[in-house]
Amino acid sequence: MRIDLHNHTTRCNHAKGSMESYIKRAIELGIDIYGFSEHAPMDFDEHYRLKFNEMNDYKDDVLFLKEKYQKDIKILLGYEVDYLKGHIDDRVLHTNVDYLIGSVHFLGEWGFDHPDYIDEYKNRTIDNIWQEYFDNIESMAKMGTFNIVGHLDLIKIFNFMPKKDIRLIATPALKAIKKSNMVIELNSAGLRKPCKEIYPSPLLLELAYELDIPITFSSDAHAIGQVGFKYDEVTELAKKIGFTKAVTFEQRQQQLVTF
Numbered sequence: 558m559r560i561d562l563h564n565h566t567t568r569c570n571h572a573k574g575s576m577e578s579y580i581k582r583a584i585e586l587g588i589d590i591y592g593f594s595e596h597a598p599m600d601f602d603e604h605y606r607l608k609f610n611e612m613n614d615y616k617d618d619v620l621f622l623k624e625k626y627q628k629d630i631k632i633l634l635g636y637e638v639d640y641l642k643g644h645i646d647d648r649v650l651h652t653n654v655d656y657l658i659g660s661v662h663f664l665g666e667w668g669f670d671h672p673d674y675i676d677e678y679k680n681r682t683i684d685n686i687w688q689e690y691f692d693n694i695e696s697m698a699k700m701g702t703f704n705i706v707g708h709l710d711l712i713k714i715f716n717f718m719p720k721k722d723i724r725l726i727a728t729p730a731l732k733a734i735k736k737s738n739m740v741i742e743l744n745s746a747g748l749r750k751p752c753k754e755i756y757p758s759p760l761l762l763e764l765a766y767e768l769d770i771p772i773t774f775s776s777d778a779h780a781i782g783q784v785g786f787k788y789d790e791v792t793e794l795a796k797k798i799g800f801t802k803a804v805t806f807e808q809r810q811q812q813l814v815t816f
């Protein structure tokens with residue numbers, strides 16, 4: 558089975574191409590399970606995400622394609638939700654979807670993964686930045702609301718690495734992820750970014766394997782050419798570490814499949 562559960566649409570204003578063209582590309586690539594996970598609405602950074610009043614249309618569009626292409630591909634409905642204290646909205650958490658991806662893109666109001674705000678790295682201590690990031694991942698896991706952890710070590714995006722052992726920084730978060738029954742995604746977008754490495758790193762993936770945390774696959778596509786990005790490279794890495802199964806979701810229930 559080929560799975561790609563993290564994909565965007567033009568509704569976030571920073572992705573290109575019709576939803577149908579993404580699906581056609583996924584079918585071409587032999588993807589069996591494809592999930593849309595648009596940036597969920599919130600009252601912060603509103604331009605780069607769906608709006609609350611578009612939630613129904615988004616759902617209808619996904620369900621229309623799901624039906625239309627049911628013979629060729631299984632299409633799932635999801636959201637990528639920002640874990641940002643004070644901005645997490647019940648309308649998103651209680652919506653009827655196959656899964657919710659929980660992601661940390663902001664430390665306070667700092668969008669640390671955006672090139673426009675890269676200067677802020679100079680104003681802080683890198684070890685503290687990493688610690689704060691993984692503290693956020695840990696509290697997100699403890700919330701118990703989300704199904705998938707989005708790009709587990711996104712904080713490495715610009716290749717500013719901590720002096721402290723990353724395994725020590727990340728272990729409490731990984732233990733919380735295990736306890737909350739969440740899944741981590743192997744997200745190939747990192748290979749397109751300055752860090753030039755999959756999220757999470759092989760080091761953290763080994764740690765996740767030791768902790769028996771399940772995995773799934775995603776390309777984080779914001780363009781048609783990114784659907785299934787480096788899929789074989791990513792699944793090879795997972796196999797090398799020892800994983801044999803991946804998780805997909807239906808109505809927020811986990812299903813194990815062989816990849």
Ligand SMILES: [Zn+2]
Nearest residue numbers: 565569571779
């Ligand atoms: Zn995006």
Ligand SMILES: [Zn+2]
Nearest residue numbers: 637660707708
């Ligand atoms: Zn993201």
